[in-house]
Amino acid sequence: xxxxxxxxxxxxxxxxxxxxxNCDYTxxxxxxxxxxxxxxxxxxxxxxxISSIKDKNEDGRFTVFLNKSAKHLSLHIVPSQPGDSAxxxxxxxxxxxxxxxxVFGQGTRLTINP
Amino acid sequence: ETGVTQTPRHLVMGMTNKKxxxxxxxxxxxxxxxxxxxxxxxxxxxFVYNFKEQTENNSVPSRFSPECPNSSHLFLHLHTLQPEDxxxxxxxxxxxxxxxxxxxxxxxxxxxxxxxx
Numbered sequence: 705x706x707x708x709x710x711x712x713x714x715x716x717x718x719x720x721x722x723x724x725x726n727c728d729y730t731x732x733x734x735x736x737x738x739x740x741x742x743x744x745x746x747x748x749x750x751x752x753x754i755s756s757i758k759d760k761n762e763d764g765r766f767t768v769f770l771n772k773s774a775k776h777l778s779l780h781i782v783p784s785q786p787g788d789s790a791x792x793x794x795x796x797x798x799x800x801x802x803x804x805x806x807v808f809g810q811g812t813r814l815t816i817n818p
Numbered sequence: 819e820t821g822v823t824q825t826p827r828h829l830v831m832g833m834t835n836k837k838x839x840x841x842x843x844x845x846x847x848x849x850x851x852x853x854x855x856x857x858x859x860x861x862x863x864x865f866v867y868n869f870k871e872q873t874e875n876n877s878v879p880s881r882f883s884p885e886c887p888n889s890s891h892l893f894l895h896l897h898t899l900q901p902e903d904x905x906x907x908x909x910x911x912x913x914x915x916x917x918x919x920x921x922x923x924x925x926x927x928x929x930x931x932x933x934x935x
Contacts, residue, residue, distance in 0.1 A: 706860070738924075740926075746928050746929070747824075747910075747927045747929045750923050750924070750925065793861065808860040808861040810859070
């Protein structure tokens with residue numbers, strides 16, 4: 705049973721436009737959400753995060769939105785740049801028996817077209 | 819450069835071989851992790867060490883054996899693996915696994931690509 709889902713395996717966006725990556729989760733105990741970016745042959749790199757007590761967090765071109773009632777979060781990248789082409793992983797964090805656990809989605813491959 | 823270094827980056831081994839993956843973090847973190855990424859699957863947590871003590875073994879087969887001699891180094895010893903164990907193995911670290919604050923960012927290494935033949 706997958707608790708964090710990224711239903712779009714791939715997304716293609718024109719350079720300069722907005723990229724919107726989506727993520728759904730099922731466990732209401734998740735209290736923190738993170739986005740990671742991964743280039744081929746490299747490990748995931750932390751991008752941006754949001755606490756469950758907030759509904760928006762912004763960092764430069766990247767904004768993460770959280771809709772707790774819908775158990776949905778999204779990552780907006782604007783304007784999109786060719787260097788943003790990568791696989792993006794959504795992750796959700798919860799504390800289980802006093803320990804933090806991170807659950808990842810399957811990833812969405814973003815391609816920015818010039 | 820994330821401060822988490824993994825060696826080797828690529829490893830090909832036979833099913834009867836014994837090999838090890840090494841991870842070193844230069845971030846002063848207390849917690850270290852092994853994750854596995856197989857094709858078309860989400861990242862899977864394998865092991866967690868906090869202050870050198872193993873705190874989680876996520877139902878990983880015994881042919882994978884972790885070792886954490888100190889809080890900066892983590893090994894994954896491999897023996898009698900199967901071809902389906904071929905994957906990208908990622909080491910990660912964070913400041914405090916048992917931390918009281920949520921959102922403890924985890925930093926990943928570049929991964930070790932393992933092929934079992």
